[in-house]
Amino acid sequence: MDLLPTAHGADVLRAAPGGGPANTAVAAARLGTPTRLLARIGADGFGALIRERLLGEGLDPSGLLAAEEPTALALATLGPDGSARYDFRMDDAADWRWRPGELPEELEPGVRAVHAASIALFREPGATMIEALLRREHGRGQVTLTLDPNIRRDVIGDPENARALALRHAAQAHLVKASDEDLAFLYPDLSPVRAAHAVAALGPALVVVTMGGDGALAVSHGREVSVAAPRAEVADTVGAGDSFMGALLNWLDRRDLLGERPRARLAGLDEAALADLLGFAASVAAVTVTREGADPPTMDELADRGEEPGELVG
Template sequence: MPDSPALLVIGECVADIVRLPGEPDRVHPGGSPANVAYGLARLGRATTLVTQLGPDSEGRLIERHLASAGVRVLTDGSGAPTPAATLDLDDAGRAAYTFDITWTLRPPQQSLEPPQHVHTGSVATALEPGADTVVDLLRSLGAAATVSYDPNVRPALMGDHAVAVRRAERCVALSDIVKASDEDLRWLYPGEAPERAAGRWLRSGPAVVLVTRGAEGALALLPGATLSIGGPGVRVADTVGAGDAFMSGTLHALASYGLLGERGRAGLRSLDTAVLGDVLRHAVASAAVTVERAGALPPDEAELAAALTDAPVPEG
């Protein structure tokens, strides 16, 4: 395995309040970028998270959770309350969200070592004024680091639709790797097939665009090639954090191939379908482990290795 790159994740932590019919509320550490950081650390990757955490019980819960996997947490010291999201789950485990989130991120107070890869997305890139801080960090770090982005659209927080689209496209243009769900793309571009929208994103700059399709698996788009992979047949506890586990599985696999960081960018830009297929298998297997248990609990290295034995084979 090539030397493990230093991975930086920028984005929100959220206290997820999970509600199931007839059951008491459960509070889980969450937030899409925080979930990705946690997933990467559980897979043995040196990971730092730049975020906001409040001086409250939810903030302490999340910080302990991240530390348990080895995530280094850097905050801006703003003292803003820890964001919260209420997740109402239906009988199939699908989540509907309501939010209580303020995002005013400033550059972290602690020193920030130059990373080899930066990941961001979700509320962090959509909600002002913190979104501008995130984009400034991407621009300053992106020359020497590869960048990944997941819009993880939350319609209730996106504000004006045209503005939201411009913000998403701004991040896509700064990224080497983009992942979005088909639902994200349908919200951003109503009436347009997700595959068509993803193809347009690919032409704007990224090396690869990934589209998740829930239980149906995922697509990966390269210049001149498209791969698809089915979803493994698993019993779903809930879908919380599935897309984030897909993202951490993707980055873990790319890192294993030495395709992150400035030295990996040329290889990423000439990615072949055999390597991409293996990356997709890691991503889908990581998500499959997560949906089989409650909350955003991605696999560790041993669990991912076991899940790969049953992962479907991509088709091109």
């Protein structure tokens, strides 16, 4: 649960259901992609708010597990430019305390992609179980595996262990979306472009890097494409990267580029398609930052703003 400042001042906070994977699921669902979120929902009022919000967005509720533990809290502080910094309260929280048997041993028929992200990748006891699930599905090769490490340095434990774990996850993924800050953690001596190529060399068919106001870039099979960030009046940056990720998934979903033989599907993206993919995701994130909290747009809202859902190329 995000706790955000309000116009009333720092002494008044607004509870906003959030969390990286949940934000991404909502973003994809609002754009029209059928979405199921695997999540442990806390046994408190915050958990009830999160469940209500997710169900209201039309997500498949079958992956929402009623946990016994409380909900993790993220207290957000906004900078003058709207950028968000977080102070986490997560001891004994429900979010990453997965138990044996809670994650599915088989994916349901029709699942074409599995997205994994953020703190749950690094916090035990759930991190080991999530890694095992992703390794299993990578071996089966029937779904596209996507990753957003969304590294929070103050809560991921030992930096070297976290770096090694993030790179193992990247090697299993078919698509990696990372921020320039994530890459600075993984490869402190490399530029974002060189770091993206280093991640791609681990195995992903597509690596996408978000760079805030400097736009985004994609690296795929030696191809390199970048787009500028759309102009936007920033309210805050909460959920911007998550909505970008949701838009990537939606763009690929609408072109039947998710599912079995995932590497081969993504390998066919030429430079024009990569630019279209980045441009669409950037337009979704640009709308998100104009609104308080993680509040991504629908496809209709994009159309009302004159944004196109991406050309059918690639």
